[in-house]
Amino acid sequence: MRLYLSSFRLGDHPQRLLELAGHGRRLALVANALDGSLEQVRRAGVDREVTELASLGFFVTEIDLRDGLAAVKRLPEADVIWVRGGNVFVLRRALADSGADAIVVDLLERDAIVYAGYSAGVCVLAPDLHGLERVDDVTAVHDRSTTALAYWTVQSCRTSTPPATRRRATATCSVPN
Secondary structure, three states, X not given: OEEEEEOOOOOOOHHHHHHHHOOOOEEEEEOHHHOOOOHHHHHHHHHHHHHHHHOOOOEEEEOOHHHOHHHHOOHHHOOEEEEOOOOHHHHHHHHHHHOHHHHHHHXXXXXXXXXXXXXXXXXXXXXXXXXXXXXXXXXXXXXXXXXXXXXXXXXXXXXXXXXXXXXXXXXXXEOOO
């Protein structure tokens, strides 16, 4: 199992993501944590992610889970699945509704992909989402799923410190099968 988990965007050690990916450069970008945002805000967030990830040499394809099974079937083609931040409840709902949650867990268990991302993309790995209503709007989804992908307990917190001056946390993990 290979994980690259950051508190904010690429974090301070993007070279570790490249090491985990090996020669694989096909990256699936899942930005559904932004689905509750205005479309122009969502588009700007996706464009920024694509630019940053492409600058590392990845061939980035957005996988929009709102497109259902057609999108989910493309996940196994990727070497890296990058799940960006936003609202964790919106993201979890998109993963559950599309069936991507089961696909991602299967790919992780078979070590077929690197799972990478930040903020909501990390929090969704926790056994449940209880407590995250303190940082994300749970009312953004009508049918809240509080179960997550059930790997680790991940803590998130808001801070008044501007992102540019905040120390970022990045964790990488490679666990042999």
